[in-house]
Amino acid sequence: MLNIGFIGAGKIADLHAPGYLANPDARIYAVADNGPGIAEARAAEWGAEKAYTDYRAMLDDPAVDAVEVLTPHSLHAQMVVDALDAGKHVSLQKPMAITLDECNAIVDAANNTDKFMRVFENFAYYEPIVRAKQMLDDGVIGEPISMRMKTVTGHRKHGWDIPDASIAWRFDQSINGVGKAILDYGYHIFAMGRWFLGEPEQVFAWIRTSYTQEGYENDSPLLVAWSYEGGKTHGSWEQQASTEMVVRSDYYPGDEWFELSGTRGVIWVNRCTAKMLYDTPPLTYYADGEMSRVTEDEINADWGNSFVQCVNEFVYGILEGRQPDMTAEDSRETYKFARASQLAASENRPVTLSDVRD
Known part of the structure; x- marks a missing residue:
């Protein structure tokens, strides 16, 4: 039985906790959060034995085998390094950090321990996306040509009840990093772009500005385009945010859909976080002149389930002695x-990942 400690117990923890609560081989043993009463309340909610206001005290507990780091992004690097130094396995909510130096510090710490460290990427475990990737690898639509991703965020009243404080820090560049859409939300998109088709060779982007209903400046709308290594395939991501948009969701008020084109057909993932295309099957594909649909009777299209599966990858990676994904x-x-997307937009030129120096 793995004893898991949560570092941070805010809103996002509502998506991470169910996977551990349902897993017979792991349990939430301890919770650390410096907010008044939060650790104690979450420990009671999840049946954890210990509650801490200082995460370092939890890291001193020899009973803790692994930690989930679910804190504001500027805190990630130090917490991950401390946890690995304390001999704990680490699962870290994206993005891994807010500067390249911090990313390098995490990589160095991970390379200097026998414990496992991974960055949590639930989209890689969302069943319609998993099925789409398998179909692509199996050649259902022939040789891949392109990948197109579209994301939309709407008024927050149509999704989860998110505390104002959680909204505020995500638009504070000293805490969230530069780029709410690009670095925070976009981390999922860039991870999927690499996961489906490999490494980008060149990146170009247009990034504009809009304002949220609270008046925060947002780096949206945007369009990012890239070519993959070898120059035979390409990808793109278009994002829009509108306070007038109704995005009905059981989770965050934003949705995503993907289109994968090949020499013999096209695969569509028609929704992820929300239910904008609620009357459309979650996965459809056209191959060799025939249209096929994969319905919710055949596949789990609940976005929350992707977190459960991502938790399972971490737990069984540790128990089986293998490095978890990401x-x-x-x-x-x-x-x-x-960051290459931001650099390309600011300098109005195509860039490579090796151009990123921050």
């Missing part, structure tokens, strides 16, 4: 992909 080095490349 290593520190791999995640650093995703970070550089995001």
Whole structure:
């Protein structure tokens, strides 16, 4: 039985906790959060034995085998390094850090321990995406040509009840990093771009500005385009944010859909976080002149389930003695992909990931 400690117990923990609560081989043993009463309340909610206001005290507990780091992004690097130094396995909520130096520090710490460290990427475990990737690898639509991703965020009242404080820090560049859309939300998109088709060769982007209903400046709308190594395939991501948009969701008020084109057909993942295309099957594909649909009777299209599956990958990676998916080095490349987009937009030129120096 793995004893898991949560470092940070805010809103995102509502998505991480169910996987551990349902797993017969792991349990939430301890919770650390410096907010008044939060650790105690979450420990009671999840049946954890220990509650701490200082995460370092939890790291001193020899009973803790692994930690989930679910804190604001500027805290990630120090917490991960401390946890690895304390001999704990680490699962870290994206993005891994807010500067390249911090990413490098995490990579160095991960390379100097026998404990496992991974960055949590639930989209890689969302069943329609998993099925789409398998179909692509199996050649259902022939040789891949392109990948197109579209994301939309709407008014927050149509999704989860998110505390104002959680909204505020995500638009504070000293805490969240530069780029709410590009670095925070976009980390998922860039991870999926690499996961489906490999490493980007050149990146170009247009990034504009809009404002949220609270008046925060947001780096959206945007369009990022890239070519993959070898120059035979390419990808793109278009994001829009609108306070007038109704995005009905059981989770965050944003949705995503993916299109994968090949020489013999096209695969569509029609929704992820929300239910904008609620009357459309979660996965459809056209191959060799025939249209096929994969319905919710055949596949689990609940976005929350992707967190459960991502938790299971971490737990059984540890128990089986293998590195879980999304290593520190791999995640650093995703970070550089995001920053390359910003660099391309600011300098109005195509760039490579090796151009990222921040």
